[in-house]
Amino acid sequence: MKAETLIAGGGLAGLSCARELHRASRPYLLVEKEKEPGGLCRTVFDKGFTYDYTGHFLHFQNDRMKKWVLQLVGNRLKTRRRHAVIYSQGTYTEYPYQENNAGLPSGAVRENVLGYLEAALHRRFSGMDPSRAADFKTWCLQAFGPGLSRRFMFPYNEKLWKFPLSKLTTHWMGRFVPSPRVLEVLRGAFTRQSSASGYNATFLYPDQGGISILPRAIAQGLPGLWRGVGLKKLDLARRKVLLTSGLEIGFDRLVSSLPLPQLVALTSGLPTALARSARNLKATSIYNINLGLKGRQPVPYSWVYFPEKEFGFHRAGSVSACVPSVAPRGHASVYVEFSYRGTRPDGRALGRHAVQKLKQLGWIKGESQVVSRVDLNLPGAYVVYDSQRDETVAALLDHFRKKGVDSVGRYGRWEYGSMESAMKQGIEAAHQILGSKSFPG
Ligand SMILES: Cc1cc2nc3c(=O)[nH]c(=O)nc-3n(C[C@H](O)[C@H](O)[C@H](O)COP(=O)(O)OP(=O)(O)OC[C@H]3O[C@@H](n4cnc5c(N)ncnc54)[C@H](O)[C@@H]3O)c2cc1C
Numbered sequence: 001m002k003a004e005t006l007i008a009g010g011g012l013a014g015l016s017c018a019r020e021l022h023r024a025s026r027p028y029l030l031v032e033k034e035k036e037p038g039g040l041c042r043t044v045f046d047k048g049f050t051y052d053y054t055g056h057f058l059h060f061q062n063d064r065m066k067k068w069v070l071q072l073v074g075n076r077l078k079t080r081r082r083h084a085v086i087y088s089q090g091t092y093t094e095y096p097y098q099e100n101n102a103g104l105p106s107g108a109v110r111e112n113v114l115g116y117l118e119a120a121l122h123r124r125f126s127g128m129d130p131s132r133a134a135d136f137k138t139w140c141l142q143a144f145g146p147g148l149s150r151r152f153m154f155p156y157n158e159k160l161w162k163f164p165l166s167k168l169t170t171h172w173m174g175r176f177v178p179s180p181r182v183l184e185v186l187r188g189a190f191t192r193q194s195s196a197s198g199y200n201a202t203f204l205y206p207d208q209g210g211i212s213i214l215p216r217a218i219a220q221g222l223p224g225l226w227r228g229v230g231l232k233k234l235d236l237a238r239r240k241v242l243l244t245s246g247l248e249i250g251f252d253r254l255v256s257s258l259p260l261p262q263l264v265a266l267t268s269g270l271p272t273a274l275a276r277s278a279r280n281l282k283a284t285s286i287y288n289i290n291l292g293l294k295g296r297q298p299v300p301y302s303w304v305y306f307p308e309k310e311f312g313f314h315r316a317g318s319v320s321a322c323v324p325s326v327a328p329r330g331h332a333s334v335y336v337e338f339s340y341r342g343t344r345p346d347g348r349a350l351g352r353h354a355v356q357k358l359k360q361l362g363w364i365k366g367e368s369q370v371v372s373r374v375d376l377n378l379p380g381a382y383v384v385y386d387s388q389r390d391e392t393v394a395a396l397l398d399h400f401r402k403k404g405v406d407s408v409g410r411y412g413r414w415e416y417g418s419m420e421s422a423m424k425q426g427i428e429a430a431h432q433i434l435g436s437k438s439f440p441g
Contacts, residue, residue, distance in 0.1 A: 006029050006249060007030040009257035019222065022222055027224070041053070046292065049327055049331070050333075058419055087308075093192075097148065098153070115146045123142065136168040136170050156314060159314040160339050234267040234405075239403075257408050260407055261414075277388075277392045285380055287338045291336075293369050294370075295331070296332065303316070310357075313353075315337045317334065
């Protein structure tokens with residue numbers, strides 16, 4: 001058997017590629033190892049609660065991408081407003097921490113803001129440019145000064161990445177780390193206000209069905225979608241794959257959204273040094289605990305950052321705070337995210353810690369309030385941008401491309417990408433195959 005285009009992986013990237021090829025009436029075959037496509041954008045339903053693989057909120061940078069999605073999903077996506085905060089020194093302050101110090105103890109506000117101003121003045125008169133900083137730790141100090149770095153940027157990022165910040169580059173940050181201007185930091189020191197900073201101040205999310213309505217809409221009516229069958233081996237020289245079902249398939253082009261290290265591991269015929277270099281690729285995993293609670297909405301926050309060590313999790317939130325329909329009437333939902341490297345942690349211990357801390361914070365009154373619990377493990381969730389990542393990824397992608405393999409998506413490109421970028425890369429891969437002008441430009 002031979003496929004003109006074989007698509008491996010049916011997350012947003014793979015499905016978007018299939019959708020565009022289908023639109024152009026071009027043949028393809030998509031193989032997805034899970035029974036349900038959607039990848040990270042699947043949703044779990046339990047006792048009337050709707051849980052995503054941690055908060056998954058849709059936002060767009062590109063108007064054509066937004067149009068592409070809305071044509072498929074229709075009016076089911078509603079605009080929501082983020083209410084993100086930081087919990088530190090016993091109080092909640094508005095997100096982002098570097099812009100909103102009002103509400104913190106006076107000593108912290110002084111140290112944070114004066115340190116920030118000193119760093120800003122130093123940049124102004126020395127001509128120093130933080131974007132040239134060799135590592136994330138140095139960048140934080142140059143961009144924000146010592147107070148904001150020590151109280152938030154360092155502890156939060158150490159907890160999330162589980163990797164030395166002095167070995168992280170700054171290439172992942174882009175729009176994900178807001179850099180407020182001097183006036184905004186000054187205003188935020190005096191006035192407590194909900195901030196619209198950052199790329200996700202508003203986002204789209206449905207009333208029903210969770211984020212999975214997005215991959216489901218893209219997959220709707222697509223032929224050539226094989227579920228529950230995965231790629232097992234890839235022979236680059238012969239342009240053939242072996243599937244987990246035992247079937248061998250030839251292809252003219254392969255669009256893969258498998259994690260890049262996994263694609264390398266199942267490929268034969270790669271130059272040894274290149275194959276070995278993939279061992280340099282690192283990621284941090286997430287263990288996500290979702291709780292369904294009886295009673296009123298406990299907090300008004302969509303998500304909360306926890307920089308302090310006393311909390312084992314780096315982030316917790318409540319999707320029902322901004323989308324009440326994810327919980328049955330008279331109920332609410334909260335989620336907690338722990339990051340880890342290496343072996344999967346003990347969910348029971350993490351669950352005990354989460355409940356204890358949520359009680360301490362007043363989010364939960366007692367254990368009897370918890371009527372539903374769903375634990376979701378996200379191995380390799382966040383790609384670690386260390387000094388080897390860029391070069392290794394570029395060499396691998398280039399080699400695969402020359403052999404007719406386009407590696408796309410958050411893990412195919414081995415990057416810190418959004419749902420929008422995964423879909424865009426899938427669409428672009430299809431347009432490459434179609435020989436049409438790259439969409440959406
Ligand atoms: C904690 C977290 C929170 C996030 N929150 C947001 C958010 O709020 N907003 C946002 O825009 N983005 C968010 N993202 C990013 C978003 O989830 C991803 O960008 C997007 O879902 C990636 O889609 P993908 O198709 O590239 O990869 P995936 O979803 O990983 O899809 C890859 C697919 O390949 C399949 N596969 C793997 N191996 C094989 C094999 N051997 N054979 C066949 N199939 C295989 C998998 O089962 C999977 O379905 C978040 C990500 C994380 C980790």
